[in-house]
Amino acid sequence: MRIDQQPTFVMHGRPYRETSLLLECLTRDHGRIGVVARGVRRERAKLQRSQLEPFQPIALDFLLRGELATLRAAEPIGLPMRLVGDALMSGLYLNELVVRLTARHDPQPAVFDAYGSTLRRLADGEPVGWTLRRFERDLLDALGYALALEFEGDSGEPLVSGGSYRYEPELGAVPARPNEPHTVQGRDLLDLAADRCPDAAGLAALRRLMRQVITFHLGGGELRAWTVLGQGGVRR
């Protein structure tokens, strides 16, 4: 199948055979695919590797046959996005998260859109932590793992702003026991649902919650980027 002008983000590239790259791409209409870029590691390659770096919106022409696609052409769409510092580190986290949670050849236009606007926010210098929480929420939503942010998981009662909850990945928010550690406030969950940025303590609680939920959907196991971001002092 020949695909032309497909809006795409490269998420990762690794050497493939002698002079090629195997690119892990997020495409708008074909989901995540592996694309072989032949000969781009040659010194005088026609297509420059810098055009196939992550975080740039590009249009790809490729041939989709079997598991891997073969790149035919790539051109930038719009201005390149420049992620620096914490935003750059966060971008690496975004890529690992998407690769680990999505399957190849599973079209997810909503994930593509959320990914693109998240990169834009990171490039524009919006606060990293809140930007990541919004993306995690939208990603889980698009993949059918939507968080229950407005009602209690067991009783179905509406969450109370001042209430204290424990979030269980399979069930949702349930009222916390007295003195239970690692709780999240009702208002923080309601803020996330309404796309309002909570305060610093709320953001920290939501970060813990997301990590727990993502770990659950990964079937256990860690994301490498968590270590990198944590030790790199990223204000995430």
Added chain:
Amino acid sequence: MSSSSKLLAELIDALRCLPGVGGKSAQRMAFHLLERERQGGFRLAAALEAAMRDVGHCSRCRTFSEEPVCPVCASASRDKHVLCVVESPSDLVAIEQATGYRGLYFVLLGRLSPLDGLGPEELGLPMLAQRLGEGEVEEMILATNPTVEGEATAHYLGQLARAAGIRVTRLAHGVPLGGELEFVDRGTLAHAFGSRQVLGS
């Protein structure tokens, strides 16, 4: 392939681990060695065997070395106050050949890349942090590649160095010498434009 000799088939197969060597060239190499270069073949075999067995990593900079400390790290004439961090031993060689750099190196043997399973531990950063804490290094030159992962690595290293109170510099990147702007790719041009410098008088 069908071959009359099992040893020959084994040699051809083994040669294919070399970069750029497919079945055809492996066969050509094997025949060449057997027909015309027996001496060279023995020498190659001995050198390969010795290098594979004895070349390890320098305990100071992690580059390839058969000594516990490599000649650069051991040299008394190198400036111990400047440390240049590179991704690979070949980057080290490139800088040695192209510049008059007289300081020391640290070789990461990779770059931060969560999707490749490469984090701070794999890059020897605890060892680097300890070295920065020793107080001898005054400037750290970040010479990781100008790729997304190389930049992320530089950012991480920069934080490490600043935490130890060390001056950090990064290789400049921009328009290649002898290049023309209209042929430079957008990313490079945007970067060069963004990091333009005041013209000295």
